[in-house]
Amino acid sequence: MTGVWCIPTALALLSLLGLAAAILGDGVWHWICWAGLSIPLLVCAAKLWRQWPRAMA
Amino acid sequence: MTPASLRGWRLVHRWTSLICSVNLLILCVTGLILVFHHEIQHLMGEELDTTRTEGQAHLPLQSLVDIARKTDPALVPKLFSVDPDDAGGNYIYLGAPGLRDFEDGRWVVLNTQTGANQVLKPPEETLTGFLLKLHVDLFTGFPGQMFVGVMGILFVVSTVSGLVVYGPFMKKLAFGLLRFGRGPRIANIDLHNLFGVATLTWAFVVGLTGAILSFSPLIVSYWQNTELVAMAARHTEPMSGTPISIDQAAQAGQAAFPGKDLAFIAYPGNNYSSDRHFSVMVRGHTELTKRLLSVALVDAETGTVVETADTPWYMTVLLLSGPFHFGDYGGLPLQILWALFTIVTGVVTVTGFIAWVKRPRSRTAGAEERAVAASKEGSKA
Numbered sequence: 242m243t244g245v246w247c248i249p250t251a252l253a254l255l256s257l258l259g260l261a262a263a264i265l266g267d268g269v270w271h272w273i274c275w276a277g278l279s280i281p282l283l284v285c286a287a288k289l290w291r292q293w294p295r296a297m298a
Numbered sequence: 299m300t301p302a303s304l305r306g307w308r309l310v311h312r313w314t315s316l317i318c319s320v321n322l323l324i325l326c327v328t329g330l331i332l333v334f335h336h337e338i339q340h341l342m343g344e345e346l347d348t349t350r351t352e353g354q355a356h357l358p359l360q361s362l363v364d365i366a367r368k369t370d371p372a373l374v375p376k377l378f379s380v381d382p383d384d385a386g387g388n389y390i391y392l393g394a395p396g397l398r399d400f401e402d403g404r405w406v407v408l409n410t411q412t413g414a415n416q417v418l419k420p421p422e423e424t425l426t427g428f429l430l431k432l433h434v435d436l437f438t439g440f441p442g443q444m445f446v447g448v449m450g451i452l453f454v455v456s457t458v459s460g461l462v463v464y465g466p467f468m469k470k471l472a473f474g475l476l477r478f479g480r481g482p483r484i485a486n487i488d489l490h491n492l493f494g495v496a497t498l499t500w501a502f503v504v505g506l507t508g509a510i511l512s513f514s515p516l517i518v519s520y521w522q523n524t525e526l527v528a529m530a531a532r533h534t535e536p537m538s539g540t541p542i543s544i545d546q547a548a549q550a551g552q553a554a555f556p557g558k559d560l561a562f563i564a565y566p567g568n569n570y571s572s573d574r575h576f577s578v579m580v581r582g583h584t585e586l587t588k589r590l591l592s593v594a595l596v597d598a599e600t601g602t603v604v605e606t607a608d609t610p611w612y613m614t615v616l617l618l619s620g621p622f623h624f625g626d627y628g629g630l631p632l633q634i635l636w637a638l639f640t641i642v643t644g645v646v647t648v649t650g651f652i653a654w655v656k657r658p659r660s661r662t663a664g665a666e667e668r669a670v671a672a673s674k675e676g677s678k679a
Contacts, residue, residue, distance in 0.1 A: 244473075245464075248473045248474075249496070253499040256499035256500050257499055260499070260500070264585050264627050265585070271628050271629060271631075274628045274632060275631045275632065275635065278500070278632070278635045281499075281500070282496075282638050282639065282642065284474070284496055285492060285496050288474035288476060288492055289476065289492075292475075292478065293476075293478070294478045294479065
């Protein structure tokens with residue numbers, strides 16, 4: 242796998258795990274779901290935060 | 299990938315995205331609010347009275363049906379449904395006698411312990427009902443629902459084609475690079491790529507399940523006209539005696555599937571049953587199995603179960619599409635995450651549209667190659 246696909250693949254797998262987890266059970270499964278689905282959003286937020294043009298803000 | 303096939307995928311991505319973009323934005327806005335429909339109904343006092351006291355027995359089903367019938371004695375019961383997430387509420391559908399379909403009837407909601415009843419308001423009279431109708435069929439009924447389903451398929455194709463064109467475009471760019479200093483078009487493309495690829499799996503799943511749910515009238519109708527009709531056709535004896543009560547039908551149906559809960563019961567003489575049989579649908583207990591139905595055909599005269607079956611694969615797919623589209627299976631944190639994903643999907647749609655509006659006006663292949671070259675050059679900057 243080339244470098245282009247490493248992070249997107251990891252995010253896709255985390256999303257799939259997150260989507261599936263909460264339907265498989267309660268308790269820890271819900272936490273896995275929340276964590277798995279939070280990471281893609283956190284990556285977006287982190288990238289946006291770090292590269293936002295501060296001088297223009 | 300050859301330049302010609304890449305150009306083809308770009309065209310597919312561009313046009314599938316553009317065609318569904320307006321509808322997608324409507325779905326994002328309405329869906330964003332509908333994720334919290336329980337909370338909104340609670341705030342607006344539209345919540346149904348399904349409170350129950352632990353240890354207190356529920357009323358016999360026949361008593362609940364009798365209470366429901368008093369709301370409109372001209373109508374007869376057609377369906378009795380149990381809310382899987384709220385044991386305190388039963389839903390009874392009343393319709394005109396002699397009709398097999400579910401036109402022009404009404405739902406009555408009853409508290410299982412007190413029998414307190416409420417007629418469900420028409421969707422247009424509640425905020426969440428209004429938004430749901432807009433979300434599902436754009437207030438145009440069946441044709442609108444099919445239109446939304448086609449838009450859902452276009453969106454799914456758009457996500458797949460977007461993934462295909464992402465690879466070559468990002469070949470020389472770091473993941474998540476946002477070039478805000480390179481003008482609005484480049485900035486929007488970068489935002490589109492980052493947000494799009496990061497949330498692609500969620501968008502694909504929600505888009506696909508949404509399309510499946512949009513086609514649910516066709517899927518359910520196919521099930522009724524094939525499997526259920528075939529089941530009923532194997533038992534064609536005419537009805538001659540007094541029908542059993544709905545409690546007896548429920549008991550017989552549940553006995554055929556030990557350990558399962560009642561989901562709904564279709565009275566004899568409608569699209570979910572035969573003229574002589576109740577269809578008793580049951581479901582499991584877990585988050586997964588409570589979405590899956592099994593059916594027992596119960597003779598309305600003798601009270602015996604004449605046949606049992608699980609739902610076919612396409613109905614299972616339809617039933618499982620619900621949670622993966624609504625995001626209602628993991629508590630409030632999942633609802634919040636669902637809302638955030640919906641917002642990001644809206645941003646992906648808008649940034650993609652802006653990038654298209656601000657595209658270079660030359661449509662030649664050479665111009666496209668120059669655009670890719672510019673992105674590569676940007677990576678060195």
